[in-house]
Amino acid sequence: MLRLENVGLKYGDGPEILRDVSFSVRPGDFYFLTGPSGAGKSSLLKLLFLALRPTRGKLHIFGEDVGGLSHSKLPAIRRRIGVVFQEFRLLDHLSTYDNVALPLRVAGRAESSYRLDVMDLLDWVGLAHKSSDLPPVLSGGEKQRAAIARAVIAKPQLLLADEPTGNVDPLLAKRLLHLFLELNRLGTTMLIATHDKGLVRQAERPVLHLEQGALNLQ
Amino acid sequence: MRPGAIIPATAASLTSLTVTMAVMCYLACLAIGALILVDRAVTSWTSGLSREMTVQVRVVRDADIAQEVEKARAVTAAFPGIIEVDILDEKAGEKLLEPWLGTRSLAGLPVPRLIRVVTDTENPPDVTALGQALSQVKGATLDTHQKWESELTRMARALSAVSYAILLLISVSAIAIVIFATRAVLQANRHIVDLLHLVGARDSYIARQIDGRFLRTGLLSGFIGVGLGLFTFLLLGLFGGGSESGVAAASRGLLFSTPSIAIWSYGLLFAVPIAATLICLITARVTLIRRLGVIT
Numbered sequence: 006m007l008r009l010e011n012v013g014l015k016y017g018d019g020p021e022i023l024r025d026v027s028f029s030v031r032p033g034d035f036y037f038l039t040g041p042s043g044a045g046k047s048s049l050l051k052l053l054f055l056a057l058r059p060t061r062g063k064l065h066i067f068g069e070d071v072g073g074l075s076h077s078k079l080p081a082i083r084r085r086i087g088v089v090f091q092e093f094r095l096l097d098h099l100s101t102y103d104n105v106a107l108p109l110r111v112a113g114r115a116e117s118s119y120r121l122d123v124m125d126l127l128d129w130v131g132l133a134h135k136s137s138d139l140p141p142v143l144s145g146g147e148k149q150r151a152a153i154a155r156a157v158i159a160k161p162q163l164l165l166a167d168e169p170t171g172n173v174d175p176l177l178a179k180r181l182l183h184l185f186l187e188l189n190r191l192g193t194t195m196l197i198a199t200h201d202k203g204l205v206r207q208a209e210r211p212v213l214h215l216e217q218g219a220l221n222l223q
Numbered sequence: 224m225r226p227g228a229i230i231p232a233t234a235a236s237l238t239s240l241t242v243t244m245a246v247m248c249y250l251a252c253l254a255i256g257a258l259i260l261v262d263r264a265v266t267s268w269t270s271g272l273s274r275e276m277t278v279q280v281r282v283v284r285d286a287d288i289a290q291e292v293e294k295a296r297a298v299t300a301a302f303p304g305i306i307e308v309d310i311l312d313e314k315a316g317e318k319l320l321e322p323w324l325g326t327r328s329l330a331g332l333p334v335p336r337l338i339r340v341v342t343d344t345e346n347p348p349d350v351t352a353l354g355q356a357l358s359q360v361k362g363a364t365l366d367t368h369q370k371w372e373s374e375l376t377r378m379a380r381a382l383s384a385v386s387y388a389i390l391l392l393i394s395v396s397a398i399a400i401v402i403f404a405t406r407a408v409l410q411a412n413r414h415i416v417d418l419l420h421l422v423g424a425r426d427s428y429i430a431r432q433i434d435g436r437f438l439r440t441g442l443l444s445g446f447i448g449v450g451l452g453l454f455t456f457l458l459l460g461l462f463g464g465g466s467e468s469g470v471a472a473a474s475r476g477l478l479f480s481t482p483s484i485a486i487w488s489y490g491l492l493f494a495v496p497i498a499a500t501l502i503c504l505i506t507a508r509v510t511l512i513r514r515l516g517v518i519t
């Protein structure tokens with residue numbers, strides 16, 4: 006599903022943030038990605054959801070070599086990937102409901118075909134009563150849950166989550182972990198960047214540790 | 224619950240584009256008005272003039288003017304391709320000189336006599352031969368108006384060319400400002416565009432969220448421009464320097480003429496909002512697709 010071979014990444018003329026990163030993820034896997042702040046976790050995820058291209062090495066996503074991928078092929082691949090961004094990236098002018106429904110909407114689905122799914126999911130993450138509120142009036146934890154809901158609404162094959170429990174209390178973190186484990190059980194491949202050691206311990210899943218540009222399986 | 228607009232209309236408003244485009248459309252209407260008027264004027268001059276010629280008989284010493292005029296009439300009337308020959312009275316000659324000499328009596332002055340000649344357009348006379356035939360009449364010259372006509376036609380052509388050039392320039396600048404405005408809208412909504420890409424939106428989908436606003440801008444500014452243009456022609460027709468003034472008459476002619484001509488000129492004028500809408504829509508769409516293609 007994902008294969009990286011000696012991937013290197015730098016921003017402009019800066020130092021190499023990632024050096025010789027190699028690993029692969031098979032369908033159904035569940036990995037945590039850990040490492041100190043600034044280690045490059047977010048940068049690695051950006052490579053995986055195609056917001057950045059590696060400066061060297063090979064990256065394959067769903068069997069496609071990202072190096073030779075044309076712009077027109079990106080949407081189809083991105084629709085198979087759900088992303089929880091570290092900074093949420095909710096659209097402030099759209100309601101919570103519209104934000105969560107966005108991936109379905111851009112895929113051309115009619116509103117009537119997804120409205121129950123979206124309401125169910127909002128209910129599940131405890132945001133049903135906030136469905137028509139705009140993100141600026143949501144709390145940090147509520148935004149986090151809306152961002153997660155948007156990432157999973159289209160039932161992606163691969164879920165990339167960047168610090169998805171960074172803004173929530175331990176109880177909600179535990180509920181979110183259960184959501185991720187449940188989605189994984191249903192077949193979604195997971196890669197979750199976190200520095201929440203408690204979360205990693207509870208889940209008992211393999212950990213990819215990133216430090217000083219190098220990635221190691223722990 | 225109707226889904227909210229993905230690209231909010233408030234970010235990077237198109238008001239200034241609408242104003243600029245409306246001014247462009249207004250100028251385009253004026254240029255088209257000029258084109259129609261020039262074209263119409265040329266048609267009426269040339270059709271009137273080419274049917275008519277004038278024989279002028281100047282007073283020459285040692286010759287009886289009345290006799291020479293009669294001779295000129297006879298020579299001309301005998302010529303094939305001439306339908307009508309008409310000696311104008313002395314007043315006509317005086318009237319011709321009025322701009323130079325004023326309205327005082329010209330009695331006693333050697334005023335030339337004029338003969339109006341109507342030719343058969345189906346079977347036009349040999350003008351050169353007629354000129355030669357007239358050389359036996361003392362003081363007679365043939366004025367075919369051809370010099371006049373070609374002068375007028377040349378001027379009309381120049382005016383038309385200028386109008387076309389203005390229309391072209393207006394279109395080019397309209398395209399340029401639409402490109403500029405499209406980029407501004409993209410720039411102002413860059414965070415939204417990036418997110419849409421990341422959740423799997425195609426470029427054509429993103430472009431559709433934006434180009435509807437350019438379509439509305441084109442239509443609105445086009446109709447404002449045509450409205451102002453028609454209003455201008457109306458004002459010119461009513462107050463354009465007295466009812467006898469050429470500009471006023473021409474403007475009235477543009478607005479209220481025989482149905483066939485009116486349909487034609489209104490049709491051309493209403494091509495302006497259509498062109499404005501197409502320019503806005505196509506330019507915005509092409510710009511969007513090209514710019515979106517380089518944003519990953």
Ligand SMILES: Nc1ncnc2c1ncn2[C@@H]1O[C@H](COP(=O)(O)OP(=O)(O)O)[C@@H](O)[C@H]1O
Binds near residue numbers: 022042045046049
């Ligand atoms: N857009 C960028 N331009 C330049 N440097 C960046 C950019 N994004 C991140 N970095 C740098 O890359 C390094 C890794 O950042 P990041 O991937 O966000 O780490 P993490 O998510 O593990 O905290 C940091 O040193 C950061 O300053």
Ligand SMILES: [Mg+2]
Binds near residue numbers: 046047048091
């Ligand atoms: Mg990070």
